Amino acid sequence: MRRRTFDALATVAGVVLAVVLAVGGGLLLWGHSVISTDVHNQLAAQKIVFPPATSPAIKELPAADAAAMGGYGGQLMTTGAQAQTYADHFIAVHLGKIGGGQTYSQLSAKALAQPKNTALAEQVQAMFRGQTLRGLLLNAYGWWQMGQIMLVSAIVAFAAAGLFLILSLFGVWHLRRAAPQAEIFPGVATKVAANT
Numbered sequence: 001m002r003r004r005t006f007d008a009l010a011t012v013a014g015v016v017l018a019v020v021l022a023v024g025g026g027l028l029l030w031g032h033s034v035i036s037t038d039v040h041n042q043l044a045a046q047k048i049v050f051p052p053a054t055s056p057a058i059k060e061l062p063a064a065d066a067a068a069m070g071g072y073g074g075q076l077m078t079t080g081a082q083a084q085t086y087a088d089h090f091i092a093v094h095l096g097k098i099g100g101g102q103t104y105s106q107l108s109a110k111a112l113a114q115p116k117n118t119a120l121a122e123q124v125q126a127m128f129r130g131q132t133l134r135g136l137l138l139n140a141y142g143w144w145q146m147g148q149i150m151l152v153s154a155i156v157a158f159a160a161a162g163l164f165l166i167l168s169l170f171g172v173w174h175l176r177r178a179a180p181q182a183e184i185f186p187g188v189a190t191k192v193a194a195n196t
Helices: 002-047 063-070 080-099 103-115 118-176 185-194
Strands: none
Touching: 002 080, 002 185, 063 080, 080 103, 103 118, 118 185
16 A cells, blocks of 8 residues: 555544544533533522531531531532532431431331331431432432533543644645655565565
């Protein structure tokens, strides 16, 4: 194969890949923007505010949970990272205390066996509400995390597109320098010509 033919094919392939990666990066960036905006707007609409770092609600938490919550003290919840922190380091701790280490499912089974136990029924109701809120916040966190992965993927796609574009420019430069009769594998081309 002639060197110029190979250089032309490689250059065109590089340009096509650069365009495909740039379009893919743009779509990923758009997806990140949509997800981040939706998560922000939905969480902000709930008006959940983290307790101040110095409040008794934070001080009574275990040290690791208090440290995680204290980082957002007094802030309005607007990101998935905040939602995950609130769900895992505040609600989960309180649910553990309310249920005495038992899950909603375990408490619900006990309540069904004791239908006249109003204290247990109230405990089950509190667990249900807490687990529901925790699940919704973790769902918001999951979507937010997907948006973050899309952002990183978009950056990688744009970087790869730039690399392929630079390589394509080098291909054009090399195409102009290659002799018209140059072969990509001159030794193979000489043997093939000698055998025919």
